[in-house]
Amino acid sequence: MKPTIRDVAKMANVSISTVSRVMNSPETVVESKRLRVLEAIEHLQYQPNAFARGLIYKRSNTLGVMIPDVENPYYAGLLRGMQDAAVDLGYSLMIVNTDRSKERTITYVENLYEKQVDGIIFASDILHPEYYDIIRHYQIPLVLASTNSIEYDVPSVNIDNEKGAYDAVRYLIELGHRKIGMLSFPYDDSISGEPRYNGFIKAIKEYGLEECATHVTYADHRFESAYKAAEQLFSKYPDLTAVFTASDEFAMGAISFLHEKNILVPDQVSVVGFDDIRMAHMYVPKLTTIAQPVYEIGQHAVKKLYELITEEKVQLYTEILSHKLVIRNSTQEV
Amino acid sequence: MKPTIRDVAKMANVSISTVSRVMNSPETVVESKRLRVLEAIEHLQYQPNAFARGLIYKRSNTLGVMIPDVENPYYAGLLRGMQDAAVDLGYSLMIVNTDRSKERTITYVENLYEKQVDGIIFASDILHPEYYDIIRHYQIPLVLASTNSIEYDVPSVNIDNEKGAYDAVRYLIELGHRKIGMLSFPYDDSISGEPRYNGFIKAIKEYGLEECATHVTYADHRFESAYKAAEQLFSKYPDLTAVFTASDEFAMGAISFLHEKNILVPDQVSVVGFDDIRMAHMYVPKLTTIAQPVYEIGQHAVKKLYELITEEKVQLYTEILSHKLVIRNSTQEV
DNA sequence: AATGTTTTTGAAAACCTTTTCAGACTCATT
DNA sequence: AATGAGTCTGAAAAGGTTTTCAAAAACATT
Known part of the structure; x- marks a missing residue:
């Protein structure tokens, strides 16, 4: 049986109120008793019951x-x-x-x-x-x-997901890329789908690359579907030199696909991810990405x-x- | 205020005991009351308090x-x-x-x-x-x-960690590898360090490759230290053709290192990991590994x-x- | 109609703690 | 020695539930 406050009280020869006080406002009980109580607590390895406490607090x-x-x-x-x-x-x-x-x-x-x-x-x-x-x-x-x-x-x-995506894409543009695609979350995902897509669009428009706006494929949040989406994207637009992906896992999906097609990353195609999960710096190649804190x-x-x-x-x-x-x-x- | 069993009782015009019974042994209360109680519960969105229950049970x-x-x-x-x-x-x-x-x-x-x-x-x-x-x-x-x-x-x-390691190494041997190294957890880690190391040793001995027993470096459980351990291993034994690593993260550390030295995996060096974490099949190359369930x-x-x-x-x-x-x-x- | 049996019900105790309140005790002051 | 102020302590209530027990109600049997 777990010891209760009663056991402590008995052992220290005080009332349960005193035991409670020792634990919650020790300055109100005289030293002699306090010490006895503390000793009893230690001896019984007493821990107050969270249920009883919860009931009160x-x-x-x-x-x-x-x-x-x-x-x-x-x-x-x-x-x-x-x-x-x-x-x-x-x-x-x-x-x-x-x-x-x-x-x-x-x-x-x-x-x-x-x-x-x-x-x-x-x-x-x-x-x-x-x-x-x-x-x-x-x-x-x-x-x-x-x-x-x-x-x-x-x-x-x-x-700021939109700004994050924007920064990623702008970086690609500043590296000289002009044929940029995107692997996006579903657009109806208003949390990270929509804003990251919007950031992509914003950046390409700002640099007059409107034709890239169509270079987008969608995938749900998993690696496998990103792999397939990359396949679609590159079969439609084989001359892309860079792709922005909605997550690091997507980036890995894209890189896996490209690797299988013997397309070198980053030599032939640059890929930038999003999130900076722990694996991002373990990957081959290490991922350029937008780091979320x-x-x-x-x-x-x-x-x-x-x-x-x-x-x-x-x-x-x-x-x-x-x-x-x-x-x-x-x-x-x- | 959260509704209590008392509120339900009042609303259904029964005692709290009856309410409790409706929830715990409904067959013991007559239908008319049971229905009233159920209705009150629904109406108040009553949920019993886990503290009070915990105190009893x-x-x-x-x-x-x-x-x-x-x-x-x-x-x-x-x-x-x-x-x-x-x-x-x-x-x-x-x-x-x-x-x-x-x-x-x-x-x-x-x-x-x-x-x-x-x-x-x-x-x-x-x-x-x-x-x-x-x-x-x-x-x-x-x-x-x-x-x-x-x-x-x-x-x-x-x-069975030892058997897992043994199977991994035997596979390498059967592929024809004779110069095999290992990236091990610390040996004093009796859970996965010691047995995986032992499995490695067992396999190489069984195939008469005793000289490989020294081709081992140790690292704590993280990628970075595996990378360094791989560096040590290959600077001492540059002619290794295969390495067994104590975890997939270690395998990634090794592959990262080899990649940076322009040593091709698996063409020049084969690497087998352990665990089969989700990332293992997303990696480039996809990892051969011992899958733990x-x-x-x-x-x-x-x-x-x-x-x-x-x-x-x-x-x-x-x-x-x-x-x-x-x-x-x-x-x-x- | 009276009795016995079974089913259904509510009051109260129990679970363990904190906290309020009043009483006991200490100490200082007259 | 008596009073007052201040400090310390224990009894009891409260918190929300389940469960025991006895009483009440329903029903069956004579």
Whole structure:
């Protein structure tokens, strides 16, 4: 049996109130008793029961994290930042994979609510009305990480995806590339699909390369489909000298395809990715990419959630962290 | 304010006992009342409070997972399997990164204990006596995933690392390689360092290649240090035609190094990895590797922990899942 | 109609902690 | 020695649920 406060009290020969006080406001109990209590706690290896505490404080010191898929390396970095910040603030994390399934997601929200999480971080997916409604209804504090919402007024931490894409493409143009294609997320993905595409378009227009606007193929978020999309892209536009991809995984898909066709990267085709996942610098060639500060996004998201929980409001609603272009070996002058 | 069982009772005009019964043994309450209660629950969107329940059942339906580092892609697969199995069994997961730090790990155990997790999965690290003692003392059910313990009698799910390494090296030998090196984890890592090294040795001895036994360099678990280790290895033994690496990340480190030295893989040097992380088939070249059934390891670990929690014992103590050699493009005949 | 049996119900205790409140004790002041 | 102020302590209530137990209600049997 786990020792309870009662056992400690008995052993130290004081009331349970005194034991509680030793733990929560030790200065109010005389030294002699305090020492006895401390000794008893140590001896029994007593740890207060979080259920009983939760019942009183109505807080669990636990945060729910909803991400599409732990296996995606991009989220791993996010998680890492969240974890570290949570530990600092005395919180634990409960992580669920939504797989971008509405049904699953809603069940998980119910779960997290029942488990009395103090707040939820919803990461990297579209905040559908169904999600918003239920979280809203339960009145669970919510912040968005690596995504944002246009329709709803929810605090978020993200980067400027359009600007990131723009910077990537401009870099290619400045290297002298004129025939540039793009491997895009689906356009209806308003989080990273639409803005990255828009950034691409903006850059090419600005430099008068309107004809590139059609050099785009779409793929869902996985490597395999990026590989196929690259195949399509290059069969239609074989004279492309550069391609901007919506993620590093897409970049790898493209490079894999090109490698198989014996097209050299970067000698014949330059590729720039997005995200700067850990693997980006392990790849052959090392990827030139737009680095997202994933770790910071994760950290800031939990800090913001903490702020929301404790102050019930948040200073800075929409936080945009800055990306940067990391130049490695998958690009070169034309 | 969150609705409580009392609010439901009031609205349905019954006692709280009846409400509780509707939720836990509905057949014992007459239909008319049951319907009224159900309606009230629906209307108030009532969810029972997990703290109060936990206090009674002494269970949280939450499992603690301790892994070295979420960012390592190998663990992501593990986690995925655990998550899916946990959801099936009605459990949530609380995940912590130990960073292989003793101090941190012990604090986390205390945390998880306080949060009343029903059990702990300890993954991919050595179960130091300090860890074992504290978990043991708190009497928290424990299973090991992707690791095992020689000193202590703890249920575990793992693969046969020595056999895996042996199979990898034998494959290289059968391809005709005679000058084979290894990039090993530290030998004092008794989980994957020692057995994989031993498997290497076993294979080369069996084929009379004793002189290869010295062609080994060591690195900690990260890419960068594998890169350096590869540098050492090839500067000492430049005529190696194949190298077996203790992980896919190591394989990538080796290939990166070789690529930079303009040594072609697999044309001049064959490389075989270990783990088959998701990235392995995205790499250029796609890695030949020993595939661990990570997803299954995760799943089985959760199931085993569940068994341990509910039955207080476990059928199969040490579970060894089978690996397989996946032949891709980083190896070829000599 | 009276009795016995079974089903259904609600009151209250239990789980473990924190916190309020009032009483006991200490110490200083007259 | 009596009073007052201040410090320390323990009893009890509260938090939300499940479960036991006894009472009430429903039904069946004579």
